[in-house]
Amino acid sequence: MRIGLLGTGPWARAAHAPALSGHPDVDFAGVWGRRPEAAQELATMHGVRAYDDVDALLADVDAVAVALPPAVQADLAVRAARAGRHLLLDKPLAPTGAQGRAVVEAVEAAGVASVVFFTTRFQPEPQAWIEEQARVGGWFTGRAQWLGAVFTSDGSPFAASPWRQDKGALWDVGPHALSVLLPVLGEPRRVTAAAYGPGDTVHLVLDHTSGASSSSTLSLTAPPAAAGATVELRGEAGVTVLPEATEDAVPALGRAVDALLTAAGTGTPHPCDAAFAFQVTRILAAAETLLHSGTH
Incomplete structure (x- = not known):
């Protein structure tokens, strides 16, 4: 499978490009970016x-991997799907329900x-645990804390990201927490959220x-010493x-590539x-x- 990369930012450089270039079963065909000089580099x-x-x-x-802000990703994913290209996307899928629905309909x-890269779902130990807990069932409650220090660490390459500054932890680390909780506990019947705490901290x-x-506590403004994820x-x-x-994100992203190859080859989602x-x-x-309405 020939795969092209859309995006040239920190995540594309640190994860996508190494995973694609090191994968034995794909042909890393090229890079496109909104800044041609960054794409060339x-x-x-x-x-x-x-x-x-x-x-x-x-x-x-034959396929594209996307490492771009959610709104840009959603539009290009629709464009790529309509061109008949398989999709390796990142979370969040889109910044609005309408854009997310458009991607699904195009696919x-x-x-x-x-395949959408929820990192935890492609790491062996966490994924095996998720599958086992879904099998066991009978759960009374789940509690997640996904605390990042993007806005409090010196030199974080993601701190200047406009979409993270706008959307905050709810949209950046919220998908990680949900990717663990939903397969075990099922779809939600009701959703409540409150923005209590420092910075962009949200309770879902x-x-x-x-x-x-x-319940999930989500933040990108945690003190570096307090950052981490637990469920x-x-x-x-x-x-x-x-x-x-x-292991880090690169091997996990390699498994996401494997998953895309399998889904494309078998037709099984x-x-x-x-x-x-x-x-x-x-x-x-x-x-x-x-959160925007002030009701919760």
Whole structure:
């Protein structure tokens, strides 16, 4: 499979490009970016072609990996799907429910495969734990704390990201928490959110179809010493905690590429496809509406 990369920012440089160039079963075909000089620099680093025109890249590949802000990703994902290209996307899928729905509809209409990179879902120890807890069932409550220090650490490459500054932790780390809780506890019947605490800290509370409830504390302004992620479940089987991953994002993204290859080859959707990411987007959009309205 020939895969092109859309995006040249810190995440594209640190994760996507290394994962694509090091994958034995794909041909990393080239890079397109909104800044041609950045695309040329990244392409040169990996010995691939820099494209000035996104449609020219789409014409040369079977699939695209996207490392761009959510609004840009959503529009280009629709464009790529309509061109018949498979999609390796990042979270969040889109910044609005309407844009997320447009991606899903384009994927379904074109019959292309889609995988959305929720990091935890492609790390072996956490994913095995998620599958086991979904099998066990009987959970009473879930509690997630996903605390980042993007806005409090010196030199974070993501601190200047306009969409993170605008959307905050709800949209940046909220998808990670939901990607763990939803497969275990089920879809939410009700969503509540409150912006209590420092900076962009948000508390998200869900009433799930399983009868369980969950709460997530999300922030990008945690003190660096307090940053980290934990998920705890309590239920009939007792108490269990999400294990820590033992590897960084690049191998996990390689597994997401594997998942895309499998989904494209078999026609069987992956659990972390655009439809699942759209479910996450709808929850985030509902929470955002509550936060902006002042009701919760």
